[in-house]
Amino acid sequence: MDKIKLLWSKTNRWHRGFFVFLLVELRVFPERQLGFQCNDPALSHPFTGDTISWKLLLATTVILPLVVMLLVERKYHNDKSGKSKQAMFWFKEYLFGLLVNLATVQTLKLLVGSPRPHFFDTCSPKEALTCQGTEYVPKYTCTKAHWISQSDKSFPSGHTSLAVHTAIFLAYYLYRRTITRSNKILLLQVMLLLSAAVCSVSRMWDHRHHWWDVLAGAIIATPVLLYTIYSLCDNFECKMAAAECPSKVESDVVDAPLVSPKET
Numbered sequence: 305m306d307k308i309k310l311l312w313s314k315t316n317r318w319h320r321g322f323f324v325f326l327l328v329e330l331r332v333f334p335e336r337q338l339g340f341q342c343n344d345p346a347l348s349h350p351f352t353g354d355t356i357s358w359k360l361l362l363a364t365t366v367i368l369p370l371v372v373m374l375l376v377e378r379k380y381h382n383d384k385s386g387k388s389k390q391a392m393f394w395f396k397e398y399l400f401g402l403l404v405n406l407a408t409v410q411t412l413k414l415l416v417g418s419p420r421p422h423f424f425d426t427c428s429p430k431e432a433l434t435c436q437g438t439e440y441v442p443k444y445t446c447t448k449a450h451w452i453s454q455s456d457k458s459f460p461s462g463h464t465s466l467a468v469h470t471a472i473f474l475a476y477y478l479y480r481r482t483i484t485r486s487n488k489i490l491l492l493q494v495m496l497l498l499s500a501a502v503c504s505v506s507r508m509w510d511h512r513h514h515w516w517d518v519l520a521g522a523i524i525a526t527p528v529l530l531y532t533i534y535s536l537c538d539n540f541e542c543k544m545a546a547a548e549c550p551s552k553v554e555s556d557v558v559d560a561p562l563v564s565p566k567e568t
Contacts, residue, residue: 342435349511401532427455464521471500
């Protein structure tokens with residue numbers, strides 16, 4: 305026990321976050337399997353693929369925030385040294401928040417075990433061949449090997465949770481760190497929120513999730529997002545030393561800066 309405590313004391317939040325995520329992905333925790341009703345129309349949709357793939361979603365949620373923050377800090381806060389320390393600091397905190405989000409979603413998927421709308425098509429449970437009417441089947445066995453570990457991972461929607469997390473994070477970041485209220489910034493904020501909405505709705509029209517899965521994904525993103533913004537990123541106030549904290553550009557605009565760098 306002492307060795308375990310010593311090892312744990314030498315880890316940081318990143319180690320612990322990845323450790324939990326790894327345990328979930330390796331299915332170390334007991335999996336729950338919700339049953340199904342025979343001939344349930346909500347589970348009888350055909351699998352048609354993803355409008356927004358996981359690869360595209362992850363690439364967007366990782367690359368876009370980095371690009372936006374680097375450009376904003378350079379343009380509005382004289383961070384032209386090439387080091388972009390403040391932007392990189394916030395990006396690192398954002399990534400940790402994203403890891404917390406993803407680990408939470410994957411854990412719930414494992415513990416709930418909810419069938420997807422294309423459950424009968426992709427799982428093809430052998431019990432469905434003999435059940436009749438609206439009989440409830442508490443246990444089942446998928447016959448399609450490729451989908452054995454995916455057909456019952458509907459709740460909650462990971463796409464929705466990550467998309468909402470990224471879109472609101474960036475929209476609020478732009479609100480806090482851009483000095484002027486330009487139409488271009490407003491348009492960008494609207495586009496970010498609309499993209500999250502489109503991603504969320506696509507999970508339903510693709511029949512990859514039920515509406516309550518999508519709603520749950522958005523709800524889960526909310527507390528993780530608040531933790532990321534206010535605790536990890538300190539509401540986007542500069543936390544670096546005064547000598548290192550990028551100063552704001554001089555502007556002819558009368559509007560006062562939204563955020564003043566902290567001097568520590």
